[in-house]
Amino acid sequence: MSKFAVFEFWLPAVLVTLWFIASASSGSVFFPPLRNILQSFGDTWLGAGFERDIIPSLSNLGIGLLIALVVGVIAGLALALFPYAADVGEPFLQFFRAIPALAVLPALFIMWGTGPTGKIVAIAFGAVWPILLNTLDGIRSIDPSIRLVARSYRVNRALLIFRVLLPGALPQITVGIRTSLAIGAVLMVGSEMYVSTAGIGHFVIVAQQTFALTDMWSGILLLGVIGYLLNFGYGLIERFLLRWQPPARTTKRSTRKARSGRRNQVIHS
Numbered sequence: 698m699s700k701f702a703v704f705e706f707w708l709p710a711v712l713v714t715l716w717f718i719a720s721a722s723s724g725s726v727f728f729p730p731l732r733n734i735l736q737s738f739g740d741t742w743l744g745a746g747f748e749r750d751i752i753p754s755l756s757n758l759g760i761g762l763l764i765a766l767v768v769g770v771i772a773g774l775a776l777a778l779f780p781y782a783a784d785v786g787e788p789f790l791q792f793f794r795a796i797p798a799l800a801v802l803p804a805l806f807i808m809w810g811t812g813p814t815g816k817i818v819a820i821a822f823g824a825v826w827p828i829l830l831n832t833l834d835g836i837r838s839i840d841p842s843i844r845l846v847a848r849s850y851r852v853n854r855a856l857l858i859f860r861v862l863l864p865g866a867l868p869q870i871t872v873g874i875r876t877s878l879a880i881g882a883v884l885m886v887g888s889e890m891y892v893s894t895a896g897i898g899h900f901v902i903v904a905q906q907t908f909a910l911t912d913m914w915s916g917i918l919l920l921g922v923i924g925y926l927l928n929f930g931y932g933l934i935e936r937f938l939l940r941w942q943p944p945a946r947t948t949k950r951s952t953r954k955a956r957s958g959r960r961n962q963v964i965h966s
Contacts, residue, residue, distance in 0.1 A: 709925070729911045738915040746900065754896045755923075757813055758885045761820025765877055769825045770870065773832025774858065783833065794830065798823030798880065799887050806892060816888040816896075823884045824877035831873030835866025868942065871935045878931055882924055897923075 717731045742751065776783040802819055809815040839862065847857050863870075889898030897916055904913035 727910060729914065733911050734914045734918060737911045738918055741900075741912060741915055742919055750895055750897050750900050751919075753813070754885055754889065754898070757816045757888075757896075758820060758881055761817045761884075762824055762877060762881045764817070764821040765824035765828055765881070766874065768821070769828030769873070769877075770832050770863075772825075773829045774836065774862065776829075776833050777836035777862070790826070790830065794826040798884055802884075802888060802891050811892045816885070816893070819888045820881045820884045824881040827873040827876040827880065828870065829873075831869045831876075832866055835869030836862050838869070839865040868939060871938060875928075875931060875935070878927060879924075882920075882927065886920060 713731075720728065720730045721732070723730050776786060798819065801822060805819045805822065806815045809818045843861060843865070844857070847861055852861070885896075886898035886901070889896035890902045893899040897920060901913055901916035901920075904910070904916060
């Protein structure tokens with residue numbers, strides 16, 4: 698874990714150090730010194746801004762992603778269990794998936810309002826498609842012989858779903874969740890910039906409009922830190938969920954050994 702932490706954090710630490718040194722003597726209004734940004738960061742986000750902006754933003758993001766996860770997994774599972782419905786619904790899924798979620802924000806705000814509900818619906822709408830499609834593809838990729846064996850042993854539907862299908866599709870589902878996490882963060886900020894009275898995105902756009910550029914950069918820095926921590930935290934969860942999988946390096950090493958063994962066997966024969 699210590700080696701992983703060093704490898705994970707050394708590059709951001711180096712880049713921040715270089716940024717601090719390079720901007721120390723900056724007199725530009727548009728690119729203030731990092732020390733000023735860090736001072737604004739502490740004054741804003743470790744004070745009233747935490748409760749006013751950070752908590753509402755992360756609450757909307759968390760609820761929206763949770764809805765997308767539940768709906769995406771259930772819908773993907775249902776379509777995988779009924780192939781005819783999946784074939785019929787495939788064009789509609791691809792159509793809605795191809796629509797940029799930011800372009801749908803005006804319609805969603807008209808239907809659901811500009812409050813937290815509208816923002817949560819927008820995040821859920823954009824984040825559900827990668828989870829749904831990866832769940833569907835993950836279950837489809839399971840060897841059909843596994844289902845035949847389960848059917849021959851008269852395994853009931855619930856046991857088949859929770860002990861065979863979902864665990865088998867879990868690696869691909871986690872990929873969809875990671876993609877949805879990034880999409881949800883974008884929609885969280887975009888919805889707050891579009892119409893809101895609170896949130897990190899609202900703070901950044903108001904700071905830009907009032908020419909408070911140091912505060913604007915502190916908001917951008919906060920979004921970067923949140924995105925990094927979300928990705929890092931999800932990586933830990935993903936490794937825990939997929940702990941039964943062999944490490945990638947071990948798999949590659951085993952593959953090379955198997956190929957080398959077959960090659961030697963051919964040579965000696």
